[in-house]
Structure formats: C-alpha cells, structure tokens
Amino acid sequence: MSSGFDPRLVQRLRHARRVVALTGAGISAASGIPTFRDAQTGLWARFRPEELATPEAFRRDPRLVWDWYEWRRGLVADAEPNAGHRALARLEGLVPDFLLVTQNVDGLHQRAGSRAIVELHGNIHRNKCFAEGTVVAERLDTGERPPRCPRCGAHLRPDVVWFGETLPAQALAEADTAARGCDVLLSIGTSAAVFPAAQLPVTALQSGAMVVEVNKDPTPLSAVATFSLLGRAGELLPRLLEATWPD
Numbered sequence: 001m002s003s004g005f006d007p008r009l010v011q012r013l014r015h016a017r018r019v020v021a022l023t024g025a026g027i028s029a030a031s032g033i034p035t036f037r038d039a040q041t042g043l044w045a046r047f048r049p050e051e052l053a054t055p056e057a058f059r060r061d062p063r064l065v066w067d068w069y070e071w072r073r074g075l076v077a078d079a080e081p082n083a084g085h086r087a088l089a090r091l092e093g094l095v096p097d098f099l100l101v102t103q104n105v106d107g108l109h110q111r112a113g114s115r116a117i118v119e120l121h122g123n124i125h126r127n128k129c130f131a132e133g134t135v136v137a138e139r140l141d142t143g144e145r146p147p148r149c150p151r152c153g154a155h156l157r158p159d160v161v162w163f164g165e166t167l168p169a170q171a172l173a174e175a176d177t178a179a180r181g182c183d184v185l186l187s188i189g190t191s192a193a194v195f196p197a198a199q200l201p202v203t204a205l206q207s208g209a210m211v212v213e214v215n216k217d218p219t220p221l222s223a224v225a226t227f228s229l230l231g232r233a234g235e236l237l238p239r240l241l242e243a244t245w246p247d
Contacts, residue, residue, distance in 0.1 A: 005243050009227050012210050014244045016183040018097040020175075021088050022200055023233075026189020026216055028106055030234045031079040053162045058130065062155050066146035069158045073124055081112035084188070084233035087241050089113035094245055099182075101175040103190060103197050105160045118171045118178075120197055126159035135159055172196060179203045188214045188233050192221035201225065214240075 013019070025033075047068070051057060058065045089112045092098045100117045102109055105124040109117055127147075128135045131154035142148070146155045161167055175197075179185060185204035192198045192213070201211045201221055213225040214236050222228040229236050 005229075005240060006227060009210070009212060010240075010244050013184055013212075013240070016095055018178070018182040019091065019095045019099075019184045019186070020178045020182040020200075020204065021091070021098075021100045021186040021188060022175075022190060022197065023088070023100065023102045023104060023109070023188045024190025024197075025104060027084045027233045028079070028082075028104055028108055029189070029216075030082040030084065030232060031106075031108060033075060033079050033106055033108075050163055053160075054164055055162055056164075058155075058157055058162075062130075062157075063145050066155075066157070069124065069160075070145075076106045076108075076124060079106065079108065081108045082234045084237050085109055085112035085114070087233075087237035088188075090241060091237075092116055094241070099175075099178045101178065101197075101200065103194070118175050120161070120167050120171050120175065122158070122160035122168070124158055124160055127156040128159040130155045130157045167196065175200055176203060179209075180207045182207075182209050185209050185211045186214060187211060187221055187225070188237070190215070190219075192219040 052065050052068050085108050088100055088109065092100070092114055098116055100109055100114050101120060102117060103120050105119070105121050107123055107125050126135055129149040129152060131152055132149065134151070136149060136156055146157065148154065149156055179200040180203055182204055185201055187201045190197065192201065198221070205211050205224065210226045211221070213219065213221050213228040214233050215230065216232055218228070218230070
C-alpha cells in the first residue's frame with residue numbers, strides 16, 4: 001500500500017545519518033498555543049506583542065511585561081505535546097545523529113521526550129537577571145513582581161529573546177554547524193521568513209542536504225525545498241515515520 005510520500009524522500013530519510021529538525025510555532029498550534037502574533041485576549045487585547053516583548057518595555061514597566069509573560073506561561077502550562085512533538089521525539093531515537101532546533105519557547109518538545117535540542121529563542125519557563133543576563137534556576141516567590149535576582153538585586157525577566165535582541169550566539173552556531181553537516185533537514189511549522197533561523201534550510205540545501213518542508217501553508221522555502229508537504233505536522237510527521245520505519 002502506498003504511503004503517499006515520494007519513495008525518494010522515504011529512502012533518503014531511512015538511510016540518513018545526520019538529521020536536523022527546525023520547528024516553529026506551527027507545530028505547537030495543535031496543542032492550543034497561540035502564535036506570538038495572534039490576537040491577544042482579555043486584559044491584553046489592547047496591547048501588541050511588539051509593545052511588550054522588548055527591553056525598553058521592561059525598563060519602562062517591568063511589572064506589566066512580567067504579568068503578560070505570567071499569562072503566557074499559564075497558557076503553556078495548560079497545553080500538552082501533540083503528535084507532531086511526539087513524532088520528533090521518536091525520530092531522535094531512530095537516526096544516529098539528530099538535532100532539534102526550535103524557535104519555540106514553550107518547552108513542549110522536552111515534555112514530549114526530545115533531548116537533543118537547541119533553543120534559538122530561549123525558554124519561557126526560565127528566568128534570567130535583567131542586568132547580568134545570568135540564568136536563575138530557582139523560582140523565588142517573594143511576592144514581588146517581577147522578583148529580584150538573588151545575586152545583584154536587579155529584576156528577573158523571562159529567558160526569551162525579545163525584539164531588538166540577538167539570538168544566543170552558541171545556540172545559533174550549533175544550529176548552523178548541524179545544518180551544514182546534515183543529510184536531511186526538516187523545516188516544520190515555521191514561516192521561513194524570520195532570519196537568521198530561515199537561513200538554516202538554505203544552508204543545508206547549499207551543503208547538499210535534502211530539505212523537507214512540513215507546513216500548513218506555502219512559505220518562501222516551498223519553491224526551493226526538495227519536498228514541500230502541505231498539511232499539519234501532527235498528522236504528517238507520524239505518517240512519515242510510519243512510512244519510513246514500518247516496523
């Protein structure tokens with residue numbers, strides 16, 4: 001029975017030694033997490049994300065920004081990994097060398113069981129010192145919003161990349177190295193329009209890799225990807241794994 005996938009795609013993935021998966025907001029949509037730019041609701045309807053997710057906004061009104069992220073953390077806490085997240089966790093155990101590079105900050109990949117992860121935009125569940133940039137692991141409940149850094153007393157902020165900030169250099173370098181050396185790169189649920197992450201599939205193509213896009217809608221990558229699969233990641237990824245490793 002035909003799987004519906006091109007046999008060349010199935011064969012290449014089955015025999016790949018090094019696979020990179022790049023994920024964006026689209027993979028978490030089925031878990032009920034709104035994309036960053038989706039309309040705000042309730043109290044936050046009068047704000048645009050671009051007005052809150054900046055260092056300047058935090059300096060101006062740290063409590064407002066902190067409370068917004070607490071609301072977003074609540075949305076994430078109520079969500080569960082979906083079939084797309086679980087398929088990638090399974091894929092990690094099926095290929096010799098696998099790296100998941102995500103633009104998401106929701107931590108759902110980890111909860112699904114993925115371990116080899118590079119977070120390009122940070123993680124909403126972590127905090128760091130606004131002054132020093134050091135991650136503060138413990139959650140301090142002093143009643144103050146935002147809480148203070150135990151080292152220097154500055155405000156803590158979410159450990160996520162805000163507008164106007166650069167991506168973590170180490171994370172980006174690791175992702176770029178993996179893209180240059182992989183056999184297959186899967187671009188999943190990402191708009192392929194936000195750089196530098198959008199450069200990773202292009203880099204992989206230029207290095208001779210097969211690039212497979214999985215996305216609900218066409219993107220700028222669709223025309224140049226080796227294969228462009230239109231559909232939801234939670235449906236297509238489990239089917240692709242089943243077609244590639246039927247046993």
